[in-house]
Amino acid sequence: MKSIIKKIFFSRRILNASTSFDLNQLNLKADRSLILSALNLIKNFDYSKTIKNFKEVEFSVFSQWGDDGIIQYLINKIEIPVKSFIEFGVENYQESNTRFLLINDNWSGLVMDSSKKNINYIKNDSISWKYSLLSKEAFINSENINDLISSSGFNGEIGILSIDIDGNDYWIWKAINVVNPVIAIVEYNSVLGADRSITVPYKKTFSRTKEHYSNLYFGASLSALCFLAEEKGYYFIGSDSHGVNAYFVRKDKIGALKPITAKEGFVPSKFAQSRDRNGTLNHISYQYQLEVIKGLEVYNVETNKKEFI
Numbered sequence: 086m087k088s089i090i091k092k093i094f095f096s097r098r099i100l101n102a103s104t105s106f107d108l109n110q111l112n113l114k115a116d117r118s119l120i121l122s123a124l125n126l127i128k129n130f131d132y133s134k135t136i137k138n139f140k141e142v143e144f145s146v147f148s149q150w151g152d153d154g155i156i157q158y159l160i161n162k163i164e165i166p167v168k169s170f171i172e173f174g175v176e177n178y179q180e181s182n183t184r185f186l187l188i189n190d191n192w193s194g195l196v197m198d199s200s201k202k203n204i205n206y207i208k209n210d211s212i213s214w215k216y217s218l219l220s221k222e223a224f225i226n227s228e229n230i231n232d233l234i235s236s237s238g239f240n241g242e243i244g245i246l247s248i249d250i251d252g253n254d255y256w257i258w259k260a261i262n263v264v265n266p267v268i269a270i271v272e273y274n275s276v277l278g279a280d281r282s283i284t285v286p287y288k289k290t291f292s293r294t295k296e297h298y299s300n301l302y303f304g305a306s307l308s309a310l311c312f313l314a315e316e317k318g319y320y321f322i323g324s325d326s327h328g329v330n331a332y333f334v335r336k337d338k339i340g341a342l343k344p345i346t347a348k349e350g351f352v353p354s355k356f357a358q359s360r361d362r363n364g365t366l367n368h369i370s371y372q373y374q375l376e377v378i379k380g381l382e383v384y385n386v387e388t389n390k391k392e393f394i
Contacts, residue, residue, distance in 0.1 A: 130142075135341070136158070139325055142154045142158040147179070147185045149180050151327070163338050167244055168193065171196075171247070171264065172246075176198055191217075192217075193217035197225060204220050208220055219238075226289045235263045239263070242265050246264065249272040251272070251304060253288070255284040255313060259316075266335070268335075269334075273307040273330075275329075281385065282311075284309045284383065284384055285384070301378050302378045307350070307351050320334055320339050321347065321350060322345065323345060329354065359374055375394065
């Protein structure tokens with residue numbers, strides 16, 4: 086059975102057993118017999134039990150990593166009155182943190198991306214008329230994020246906010262005040278380590294590739310996001326097993342979930358995403374990645390001072 090689960094997981098084809106949607110209506114190339122096998126394997130999962138870490142519940146249908154499973158676990162553990170989400174940095178939304186939530190759990194949501202091509206793709210995808218999904222083209226910054234959200238009809242309580250823009254993630258989350266998500270999912274840059282509360286300095290037009298050829302200079306450290314979470318009234322509860330996304334739950338909704346520290350929940354990234362000066366992947370392993378961006382400027386959110394890597 087374990088080998089079957091592993092096969093399904095790495096095929097990114099696991100679906101939740103409680104699903105109510107019609108498999109025949111989905112635009113999936115996956116073998117439907119494999120999907121049904123996955124449904125059968127996980128249908129008896131006990132969401133009331135306490136887990137040691139998110140790896141126990143991870144699975145991927147549309148998420149890049151195991152976030153579909155983590156989200157299913159959390160929405161079954163936490164009371165969430167308003168079943169809505171906002172996610173940005175979704176590209177064409179074929180791979181995202183909320184697509185499975187939209188389809189499987191019938192939530193409503195807003196997705197945003199800076200590419201007109203990507204947003205047109207989403208609008209022309211059947212998912213935009215089959216489900217309650219709004220999509221908007223926008224280059225997001227601290228100055229426009231609240232207007233982008235409120236002008237789309239979202240305000241006050243929402244279920245999930247997911248941020249992944251490979252740049253000003255810290256600053257955008259800090260700026261958001263028109264919605265009050267129960268769960269916040271924010272990508273962190275594990276290359277920046279577990280100890281320093283640092284982020285790239287705010288730049289309205291920040292572009293990851295343009296700022297440094299390596300693609301390693303972006304976002305914020307996990308410690309910086311945890312510092313901001315405390316400021317905004319959230320507990321940090323863990324990271325996915327690939328060292329990409331950090332999960333935060335609003336303090337009034339924490340329930341039986343256990344808050345942890347940044348050091349306890351830090352996971353180094355498992356992938357070699359760095360590039361050389363020609364833009365070619367050079368597969369530098371994690372332990373050497375920080376050297377590539379050494380000397381670049383960062384901002385310490387605890388001391389409010391500029392520092393250097």
